[in-house]
Amino acid sequence: MRATVLPQYGEPEQLTVAELPAPSPAPGQILVRTAASAVNPVDLAVRSGSAAEYVKLPFPMVLGWDLSGVVEALGEGVTRFAVGDPVVAMSAQMATGIGTHAELVALDAAIAAPAPQGSDLAHAAALPLAGLTADQALEQLGDLAGSSLLITGGVGAVGGFAVQIAAARGARVSVLVRPGDEELARSLGADEVLTSDRPLPEGVFDAVLETAGQAGVITAVRDGGRAVSIVPAAAPEAERGIEVRMSFVEQDGNRLDRLARLVEAGTLTLRVADVLDFADAPLAHKRLAAGGVRGKLLLAPLSGN
Numbered sequence: 001m002r003a004t005v006l007p008q009y010g011e012p013e014q015l016t017v018a019e020l021p022a023p024s025p026a027p028g029q030i031l032v033r034t035a036a037s038a039v040n041p042v043d044l045a046v047r048s049g050s051a052a053e054y055v056k057l058p059f060p061m062v063l064g065w066d067l068s069g070v071v072e073a074l075g076e077g078v079t080r081f082a083v084g085d086p087v088v089a090m091s092a093q094m095a096t097g098i099g100t101h102a103e104l105v106a107l108d109a110a111i112a113a114p115a116p117q118g119s120d121l122a123h124a125a126a127l128p129l130a131g132l133t134a135d136q137a138l139e140q141l142g143d144l145a146g147s148s149l150l151i152t153g154g155v156g157a158v159g160g161f162a163v164q165i166a167a168a169r170g171a172r173v174s175v176l177v178r179p180g181d182e183e184l185a186r187s188l189g190a191d192e193v194l195t196s197d198r199p200l201p202e203g204v205f206d207a208v209l210e211t212a213g214q215a216g217v218i219t220a221v222r223d224g225g226r227a228v229s230i231v232p233a234a235a236p237e238a239e240r241g242i243e244v245r246m247s248f249v250e251q252d253g254n255r256l257d258r259l260a261r262l263v264e265a266g267t268l269t270l271r272v273a274d275v276l277d278f279a280d281a282p283l284a285h286k287r288l289a290a291g292g293v294r295g296k297l298l299l300a301p302l303s304g305n
């Protein structure tokens with residue numbers, strides 16, 4: 001099978017397509033024929049070596065956390081899925097070594113979910129990592145109904161899902177975005193759009209979800225409010241009785257199932273910037289690193305070469 005492999009840490013050009021032996025599903029696993037995977041900021045960190053401290057995996061590595069595809073075979077004891085089922089999954093590649101930029105992926109059935117019906121299966125690869133991150137981080141903020149919530153990076157992959165989830169839960173959602181993203185932010189359900197070219201109001205929000213790497217946004221939270229960040233490099237420091245938490249995404253097939261159903265209901269939108277071949281992984285890494293991408297960059301087994 002074809003896969004995008006990383007033979008050593010380095011620049012995006014390190015990523016090349018190679019033929020690897022097809023995996024077979026262990027007990028409790030499903031074998032998935034990939035429709036698409038996605039490129040996430042974590043893939044850039046793993047590829048460059050900046051996350052090497054947390055990655056104890058042998059080279060060559062297969063990168064990729066997001067997966068959509070069709071169940072090709074079942075490991076012993078799997079009853080949750082049948083051969084032919086369209087599924088989505090998030091694999092914590094950095095910890096488990098199971099990367100999704102491959103034509104065939106074997107992973108635990110418990111971390112997969114039925115793909116959203118009515119959506120392009122390849123596009124469903126935009127959901128798992130960003131959707132789970134948004135949902136798990138918002139959970140740390142407790143009941144959002146009636147609260148004023150600031151989401152930074154509100155049109156990003158995680159931020160965009162967070163806006164949609166929080167709005168559906170009755171929060172009054174404000175976002176911090178780049179100038180030019182105002183309309184997109186409103187289309188996702190933001191009630192108020194703040195742009196990064198102007199100072200934030202101080203001490204007004206009940207809570208903040210920080211996805212843009214802006215530790216200083218804690219000044220926008222009211223005394224005794226709540227803050228959750230998903231960016232460890234820019235973790236806000238607690239002040240004025242504000243509770244600060246970090247949130248790190250975890251594999252969770254049941255939660256992913258609920259999110260996929262929200263896609264079916266139209267509550268969550270699958271935003272895709274481009275679908276590229278596995279061989280174009282270097283290009284995808286460069287585009288994501290450059291910023292300004294709106295929607296996920298997907299990698300798929302488009303060509304047989």
Ligand SMILES: NC(=O)c1ccc[n+]([C@@H]2O[C@H](COP(=O)([O-])OP(=O)(O)OC[C@H]3O[C@@H](n4cnc5c(N)ncnc54)[C@H](OP(=O)(O)O)[C@@H]3O)[C@@H](O)[C@H]2O)c1
Nearest residue numbers: 041133153156157158177178196212230247248249291292
């Ligand atoms: N803790 C976890 O488990 C976890 C999980 C997923 C992601 N993350 C981290 O969370 C961050 C977001 O991930 P993502 O996938 O959502 O990335 P993304 O799609 O690139 O979204 C980030 C968004 O923030 C915007 N932004 C950056 N600086 C800004 C500023 N000063 N003002 C306003 N907007 C700004 C970006 O705009 P531009 O594109 O124009 O820069 C982009 O729209 C990354 O650092 C990622 O590593 C953590």
